[in-house]
Amino acid sequence: MPFPLIRPALFAMEPERAHRLTIAALARWGNLGAPFAPAATLPDRPVSVAGIRFPNALGLAAGMDKDAEAVDGLLALGFGHVEVGTLTLRPQSGNPRPRLFRLKADQAIVNRMGFNNGGLAAGLARAGRARRRGVLGINVGANKDSTDRIADYAAGVRAAAPVADYVTINISSPNTPGLRDLQEPAMLAELLSACSSARTTDTGRRPLFLKIAPDLDRRQIEAVVGTAIDGGVDALIVSNTTISRPETLRSPSAREGGGLSGAPLAALARAKLAEVRSASGDVVPLISVGGIDSADEAKRRLDAGASLVQLYTALVYHGPALAARVVRELAAMP
Numbered sequence: 001m002p003f004p005l006i007r008p009a010l011f012a013m014e015p016e017r018a019h020r021l022t023i024a025a026l027a028r029w030g031n032l033g034a035p036f037a038p039a040a041t042l043p044d045r046p047v048s049v050a051g052i053r054f055p056n057a058l059g060l061a062a063g064m065d066k067d068a069e070a071v072d073g074l075l076a077l078g079f080g081h082v083e084v085g086t087l088t089l090r091p092q093s094g095n096p097r098p099r100l101f102r103l104k105a106d107q108a109i110v111n112r113m114g115f116n117n118g119g120l121a122a123g124l125a126r127a128g129r130a131r132r133r134g135v136l137g138i139n140v141g142a143n144k145d146s147t148d149r150i151a152d153y154a155a156g157v158r159a160a161a162p163v164a165d166y167v168t169i170n171i172s173s174p175n176t177p178g179l180r181d182l183q184e185p186a187m188l189a190e191l192l193s194a195c196s197s198a199r200t201t202d203t204g205r206r207p208l209f210l211k212i213a214p215d216l217d218r219r220q221i222e223a224v225v226g227t228a229i230d231g232g233v234d235a236l237i238v239s240n241t242t243i244s245r246p247e248t249l250r251s252p253s254a255r256e257g258g259g260l261s262g263a264p265l266a267a268l269a270r271a272k273l274a275e276v277r278s279a280s281g282d283v284v285p286l287i288s289v290g291g292i293d294s295a296d297e298a299k300r301r302l303d304a305g306a307s308l309v310q311l312y313t314a315l316v317y318h319g320p321a322l323a324a325r326v327v328r329e330l331a332a333m334p
Contacts (some may be wrong), residue, residue: 003319015100015109023070026320030072030130034172038324039133043331047080049285049307050207050234052165056080056327057302061137061289061310062211066116068123071130078324083310085125085139086170087160089152091119092143095175103251103262104280107317111241112258114175115141120159128163137209138164144176151190161206169195172213172240174259180213185219185227191281192231207234214239214265214272214290218265218279221272227281232267235285237310238276242268242290266291270304275307293315293318295329302330 010018039055047054047184059081060074068084075082094116101110117123120140125134140156142149153169169191182191192210199206210233212224228236233265241259249264269290271283278285288306292298301309315322 003321005227006017006333007319011062011102011104014098015102016097017162019064019100023065026070026073028073030070030074030076038078038321039076042078042324042327045327047307049287050166050209052135052207054080054308057308057330058298058306058323058327059083059135059137059287059310060323061172061312062086062137063111063113064224064312066123066313067118068127068130068138071127071132071136074238075132075134077320078327079134080327081135081137081165081308083137083139083168084123085168086115086116086141087117087120087123087138087156088115088141088143089120089146089155090143092116099258101253101256102316103249103253105250106248106254106262106264107314108251108260108262109313109316110253110256110258110260112175112256114144115173120156124159124163128310135165136163136267137166137168139168139170139211141170141173141176142179149179149182150187150194153191154194155199157206157208161199162201164206165209166209166234167199168209168211168237170211170240172211174213174215174241174243183212183216183224185223186281188227189231192228192233196232209233209235209237209287211237212239212276214242214268216272218275221275222279225284226275229280233284235287235307236276236280237287237289238273238306239269239290242263244268261290262317263291263293266297270301273301273304273306293322295326295333298326298330299333
């Protein structure tokens with residue numbers, strides 16, 4: 001059924017319930033072999049990052065499939081890679097509801113989910129069963145009540161590395177108190193040392209990506225990027241949701257606490273991509289996230305120095321056909 005016909009029904013639901021129904025449908029579609037999958041007919045425009053061959057430059061950002069329930073269904077939409085999670089060592093329920101808000105007038109989302117997930121073991125078991133016609137990234141985080149967050153991350157990387165094509169360290173969510181403190185250079189260096197030691201598998205060292213916040217200033221970006229390069233990070237994901245609020249927001253829920261994603265994040269995401277590229281000197285590959293909702297915007301990020309792009313919130317407003325459309329239109333661009 002065309003998305004414009006079902007969107008009113010989805011938008012009539014509480015956002016988290018609509019999200020759960022969407023994941024369940026994609027999981028079922030994947031389990032059925034994803035018939036009529038757009039990915040099977042998309043042009044092959046491979047991109048090599050960190051020694052991994054990505055079928056195309058478009059990926060799904062972490063946050064949609066927190067528990068690796070719908071990997072095959074999501075890859076079948078046309079994404080070259082899907083990043084699942086954030087997975088924490090132990091299951092946790094996340095923050096109190098309501099914690100997910102549509103900003104329909106702005107084509108945006110505010111969330112304060114708080115790393116709600118069923119835990120690393122259950123998520124990795126599901127991820128390991130996926131057929132994976134594409135690249136799988138696993139995004140790991142620390143439990144809110146952890147007494148040693150660096151140990152949590154190292155354990156997460158160690159467990160995820162044998163299953164994932166790459167592992168992302170997420171220290172940039174605004175919804176776990178104190179988590180972003182790990183972007184401070186001394187703590188980040190300690191974290192990366194522990195995670196780098198944990199990423200070795202029987203088949204070699206798993207690529208390690210680092211996801212950073214868009215709310216870092218230029219000085220902080222230079223410190224984080226330098227520490228990441230010294231720590232052997234294989235790619236930087238730029239960036240997570242923002243705690244800032246553009247003055248242009250019109251929706252009633254705009255002032256809800258949490259991270260803002262979607263169209264209003266585009267300008268900030270572009271600016272931070274440029275700052276990170278300047279700070280990195282092209283030494284480390286960059287993956288741009290935030291406000292990408294079309295092939296034109298994706299191409300703008302690629303031209304600005306990103307090797308890959310990711311989207312998520314745009315699916316809420318444009319529907320599941322968006323991924324294949326972006327991939328096809330990118331392939332037709334010079």
